[in-house]
Amino acid sequence: MSFLQPWLLLGLPLVALPLIIHLINQRRFQTIHWAAMMFLLAAHRMARGYSRLRQWLIMLFRMLAIAGLLFAASRPLASGWLGLAAGGKADTTIILLDRSPSMQERSAGTGDSKLETGRKQLVQTLETLGSGRWVLIESTTREPRELEAPAALLDLPEAGPASAPADLPLMLQSAYDYIAANRAGRTEVWICSDLRDNDWTPESGRWSTLRDAFLEFPQGVRFHLLAYPQTAPTNVSIRVTDVRREITLEGADLLVSLRLARQGGAGDEKTTVPVQFEIEGARSVASFELTGSLIEFKDHRIPLDRTRERGWGRVSIPADANPADDDFYFVFDNPPPRRTVVVADDPQAVHPLELAASIAPERGMECTAEVVVEDQLSTVAWDQISLLLWQAPLPTGEAAELVRAFVDRGGQVIFLPTQNPGEGELFGMRWQTWTTGREPVPVENWRSDADVLARTLSGAALPVGQLEIRQYCGLSGECTPLATLQGGAPLLARAPTRRGAVYFWATTPSARDSSLATEGVVLYACVQRALAAGAAVIGKARQIDAGGAIEEGTTDWIRLSENSESLSTEAGFQRGAYSSRDRLLAVNRPSAEDEGRVLADARVGTLFRGLEFARVDGQAGDANSLIQEIWRIFLLSMLLALLVEAALCLPRIGRTAGAAA
Amino acid sequence: MSAESGPRSFLDVGVLSRLAAMPLFARRPMQGNVSGRHASPHRGASVEFAEYRKYVPGDDLRRLDWRAYGRSDRFYVKEFEADTNLRCCLVLDTSGSMGFGSTGVTKIEYARRVAGTLAYLASQQGDAVGLACVAGGVVQNLPPKRNAAHLRLALDILERTQPRGETQLAAVLHELAETVRQRALIVILSDLFIEPSILRSSFQHLRFRHHDVAVFHLLDPQELAFNFRRPMRFLDMEGGAAIFAEPNDIADRYDRALQQYLVDLRQVMLESGVDYQRVSIDESYEQVLARFLVGRAQAKGLR
Numbered sequence: 001m002s003f004l005q006p007w008l009l010l011g012l013p014l015v016a017l018p019l020i021i022h023l024i025n026q027r028r029f030q031t032i033h034w035a036a037m038m039f040l041l042a043a044h045r046m047a048r049g050y051s052r053l054r055q056w057l058i059m060l061f062r063m064l065a066i067a068g069l070l071f072a073a074s075r076p077l078a079s080g081w082l083g084l085a086a087g088g089k090a091d092t093t094i095i096l097l098d099r100s101p102s103m104q105e106r107s108a109g110t111g112d113s114k115l116e117t118g119r120k121q122l123v124q125t126l127e128t129l130g131s132g133r134w135v136l137i138e139s140t141t142r143e144p145r146e147l148e149a150p151a152a153l154l155d156l157p158e159a160g161p162a163s164a165p166a167d168l169p170l171m172l173q174s175a176y177d178y179i180a181a182n183r184a185g186r187t188e189v190w191i192c193s194d195l196r197d198n199d200w201t202p203e204s205g206r207w208s209t210l211r212d213a214f215l216e217f218p219q220g221v222r223f224h225l226l227a228y229p230q231t232a233p234t235n236v237s238i239r240v241t242d243v244r245r246e247i248t249l250e251g252a253d254l255l256v257s258l259r260l261a262r263q264g265g266a267g268d269e270k271t272t273v274p275v276q277f278e279i280e281g282a283r284s285v286a287s288f289e290l291t292g293s294l295i296e297f298k299d300h301r302i303p304l305d306r307t308r309e310r311g312w313g314r315v316s317i318p319a320d321a322n323p324a325d326d327d328f329y330f331v332f333d334n335p336p337p338r339r340t341v342v343v344a345d346d347p348q349a350v351h352p353l354e355l356a357a358s359i360a361p362e363r364g365m366e367c368t369a370e371v372v373v374e375d376q377l378s379t380v381a382w383d384q385i386s387l388l389l390w391q392a393p394l395p396t397g398e399a400a401e402l403v404r405a406f407v408d409r410g411g412q413v414i415f416l417p418t419q420n421p422g423e424g425e426l427f428g429m430r431w432q433t434w435t436t437g438r439e440p441v442p443v444e445n446w447r448s449d450a451d452v453l454a455r456t457l458s459g460a461a462l463p464v465g466q467l468e469i470r471q472y473c474g475l476s477g478e479c480t481p482l483a484t485l486q487g488g489a490p491l492l493a494r495a496p497t498r499r500g501a502v503y504f505w506a507t508t509p510s511a512r513d514s515s516l517a518t519e520g521v522v523l524y525a526c527v528q529r530a531l532a533a534g535a536a537v538i539g540k541a542r543q544i545d546a547g548g549a550i551e552e553g554t555t556d557w558i559r560l561s562e563n564s565e566s567l568s569t570e571a572g573f574q575r576g577a578y579s580s581r582d583r584l585l586a587v588n589r590p591s592a593e594d595e596g597r598v599l600a601d602a603r604v605g606t607l608f609r610g611l612e613f614a615r616v617d618g619q620a621g622d623a624n625s626l627i628q629e630i631w632r633i634f635l636l637s638m639l640l641a642l643l644v645e646a647a648l649c650l651p652r653i654g655r656t657a658g659a660a661a
Numbered sequence: 662m663s664a665e666s667g668p669r670s671f672l673d674v675g676v677l678s679r680l681a682a683m684p685l686f687a688r689r690p691m692q693g694n695v696s697g698r699h700a701s702p703h704r705g706a707s708v709e710f711a712e713y714r715k716y717v718p719g720d721d722l723r724r725l726d727w728r729a730y731g732r733s734d735r736f737y738v739k740e741f742e743a744d745t746n747l748r749c750c751l752v753l754d755t756s757g758s759m760g761f762g763s764t765g766v767t768k769i770e771y772a773r774r775v776a777g778t779l780a781y782l783a784s785q786q787g788d789a790v791g792l793a794c795v796a797g798g799v800v801q802n803l804p805p806k807r808n809a810a811h812l813r814l815a816l817d818i819l820e821r822t823q824p825r826g827e828t829q830l831a832a833v834l835h836e837l838a839e840t841v842r843q844r845a846l847i848v849i850l851s852d853l854f855i856e857p858s859i860l861r862s863s864f865q866h867l868r869f870r871h872h873d874v875a876v877f878h879l880l881d882p883q884e885l886a887f888n889f890r891r892p893m894r895f896l897d898m899e900g901g902a903a904i905f906a907e908p909n910d911i912a913d914r915y916d917r918a919l920q921q922y923l924v925d926l927r928q929v930m931l932e933s934g935v936d937y938q939r940v941s942i943d944e945s946y947e948q949v950l951a952r953f954l955v956g957r958a959q960a961k962g963l964r
Contacts, residue, residue, distance in 0.1 A: 025892055029905060034895040035758035035768070036884040038854050039922065040904055043914035055910060649909070 004075035004129070011070050018062035054648055061645035068638030072631040077128070091185030093131035094178065095122060095153070096171045097138045098193035099162040101324035101589040105194070105232055107621025114228040114620040115161055118192035119153045121226060121618060126150035128629065131188070137174050139166030140547060140573040144178040157567050161324060163575035163589045164547030166199040169206040176213050179221065187221045194228045195599040198592035202599055207607050214611055222612040229598045230619055232321030235263045236273060237594045240315055240330045241296065247364070251306035254279065254332060255299040258315060260290050263596045277302055279313040298457060309334055310541060312560050312577035312584055325594060329561060329577045331584035333541035337366040338531045339384055343374055344391035345418050352509035352517035353389045356527040377402050386534030387527065391416035391508055394424030394431065407500035410537030412530040414503045417473035427495040427502045432474025440468035443491055446483035451494065452503065452526040453482050462522050468515040472506040479504065501533060540583045545590040546573050556580050669816055671773045676947045677781055683954040685747065685783050713737045747788035748805040750841055751776045754851030756796040756828030757899040763883035764943045769824045771942040772850035775877055777819050778950055779848060784812040792818055795833040796826040805845065827899040831855055834863035838870045850877045857925040864933035875936035875953070882943045887915045
């Protein structure tokens with residue numbers, strides 16, 4: 001139980017007052033010599049049971065009355081339905097607000113979203129609790145922002161909905177930094193979130209570090225989680241997976257690939273979903289049948305004016321539980337040429353790599369590959385390169401810096417081993433020695449759900465298991481294996497990077513090393529996927545996950561789509577179509593937002609293990625206050641106790657008449 | 662009041678003079694060795710005709726009623742009541758509980774006034790007066806006599822007696838029933854804090870011995886109305902036991918026990934033919950005695 005005036009509870013020993021008075025009274029009795037002792041003895045015998053009980057009951061109710069008064073004066077707090085969850089007045093109250101798209105899921109009743117409900121409940125709660133200082137850390141910028149009063153949450157644009165996901169560990173890190181930097185006293189951290197797995201990343205190692213860090217604060221930090229874990233079972237989301245322009249005999253078509261996803265619970269029910277396509281304001285509608293939880297539609301054709309080579313568009317479905325995933329923006333332009341730089345010292349490996357990089361996957365797409373030596377790297381026009389294929393000792397010095405800069409810009413690099421790998425190290429990875437066996441080493445497993453070895457759009461897996469790996473080079477360093485050989489050695493691994501992507505193949509397409517060249521599908525798919533990702537970065541029509549372009553800055557972004565009330569400074573976090581200089585940008589929620597996985601209750605408890613933590617679950621549209629003062633209940637209890645005490649103290653009816661007889 | 666008795670603090674001359682007009686009657690025939698105003702159980706030559714009965718051989722021929730013989734041709738013997746004096750035995754409870762009094766007068770003082778006045782009145786009308794002070798046993802016993810010196814002695818005892826010890830009234834009444842041989846008016850002055858069932862046998866014993874029994878049941882008003890407000894420690898005036906009690910808690914049960922006792926006691930008195938007077942000692946003892954004497958005079962008229 002928590003109280004707004006907890007110091008008044010120091011008076012709780014006063015509850016013993018009736019007992020003390022009783023004991024004092026017993027010592028202050030009057031003595032009388034009494035003749036009619038036989039009646040007194042009889043009365044005393046009769047009174048032994050009920051009267052003693054009544055005496056104790058009177059004392060109990062007097063004590064309850066005092067306790068009720070003290071509790072009422074201490075202003076106890078209660079949350080609506082889970083019991084009591086708040087603390088007393090804190091020196092600093094930090095609000096971590098999850099603004100991610102999933103928080104915009106609405107209730108069927110009031111129409112308030114989880115975010116709006118959470119803000120209202122937070123305002124009611126925090127105004128009741130009071131605090132010396134209120135600080136907002138919202139999920140987009142994660143910058144601490146001091147508020148004059150909790151009511152500012154209702155008006156502040158930065159507390160409104162966003163398309164960017166939340167990163168709870170980073171928000172907590174921000175809260176930690178604020179507490180440490182400002183030397184805050186007793187701090188309450190209120191987290192308002194819908195517990196989506198992608199926002200909380202519970203497997204992240206940052207949680208244990210954060211727990212330890214918060215535990216080190218001597219003043220104590222108390223966490224309150226205001227959770228809205230319910231999901232709408234029939235919510236449908238739409239996403240554009242690919243857009244490209246195609247020249248036809250009549251003119252030009254825009255080919256739009258879609259993905260419709262439905263959250264669990266609907267089973268195999270078939271639903272017709274009308275999808276509205278909007279290209280630069282021109283609208284058309286097409287219906288798609290959705291069966292099961294996920295369906296993809298490939299290349300829906302929309303006629304275009306032949307002269308329109310670039311532009312923006314939007315697909316949308318009728319409003320449902322979550323309006324944040326009911327539309328998706330896209331931009332299109334002539335695709336940039338897919339240029340690859342190949343650095344290789346093994347002539348047998350160069351050719352397959354060059355082929356894989358230069359054969360265009362589609363008609364009309366320009367793919368080129370240029371083979372250079374390491375010394376020529378400085379002459380390469382890196383801003384036009386999408387992929388770097390490196391089959392040579394790991395670069396060092398200036399060459400290494402160029403590669404790093406390329407990756408930081410969003411470029412893709414695939415490293416392959418050379419016969420003499422050397423001692424070089426890059427991106428935390430280092431080549432080891434070659435391993436050669438009599439028999440080819442089979443591929444044991446590989447990740448087919450994501451990244452460069454993912455299944456094709458038709459759902460078929462890449463034939464990675466059919467590869468013959470005759471010899472492979474060992475790898476050391478912290479990486480994510482995408483394919484592993486029998487025995488656990490990585491065949492393909494991805495090194496951690498902030499932007500871009502760096503892959504390491506443990507073998508080469510050379511015939512003595514593997515069948516990557518002869519069974520070229522895997523190598524081709526891998527190279528082309530990396531190439532496509534690299535081209536997407538340098539293209540003039542880019543799809544960006546909300547919150548993903550923050551490093552580039554959004555000051556020169558111009559919004560192309562209407563109906564947004566968001567701040568221009570938040571452009572990178574709000575879905576929409578934008579132009580920046582000669583580029584077209586489509587900002588949308590990340591794909592992880594559509595998954596809808598919610599963190600299990602036990603897992604949440606584990607994340608805050610050892611910390612002072614209280615959780616209250618709410619529902620979107622819940623108008624009830626999160627915390628209520630319940631002093632009236634205690635006051636009524638006190639009055640009731642006094643009434644009962646008075647009733648017990650009343651003399652029995654008829655006693656006076658009997659005595660007079 | 663006679664000159665021989667001297668001034669007594671517990672005797673009020675005014676009360677004595679007013680009550681002197683009311684003779685003390687026994688409700689039953691009395692036996693005495695001198696003539697007086699009380700009916701005697703013996704038949705013989707006297708002043709008051711009693712009844713006729715048939716002559717049986719052996720009867721004194723002088724008592725034959727010849728006139729009756731002349732009218733009815735049968736022999737009848739005329740019998741007369743022999744009037745005699747009253748033997749009044751006052752039994753005063755002097756146990757510790759009689760020392761209680763919440764109105765400025767203790768029960769023993771009140772009993773002393775009643776007993777002294779009765780003794781004086783009886784003596785003045787020529788009756789014999791005796792006094793027994795009882796507590797755990799018979800503390801003082803003065804057999805009934807009718808001379809003035811005896812009255813003075815009885816009043817001396819009354820004046821000196823103090824409440825002390827536990828009461829064994831029931832046992833003492835049994836003892837008195839045996840020791841008072843002739844029929845007498847036994848006047849008991851006590852708070853009767855004894856189980857009524859125990860008293861029943863004592864009174865029946867007295868009645869078996871043909872005594873006329875009268876009881877003054879003396880109670881203090883505070884004993885009747887248990888009206889304490891503060892927590893009290895009650896010390897037994899006879900045994901010394903102590904009870905701590907919250908009056909509010911115990912008062913109703915006290916009243917119930919008291920009322921039950923009074924009902925039972927009245928029932929015992931009725932069954933035993935005892936002349937029962939319940940007296941709250943805040944009443945005027947003159948009125949109590951006047952009521953008693955009038956009641957007895959009326960009872961005599963009905964006999």
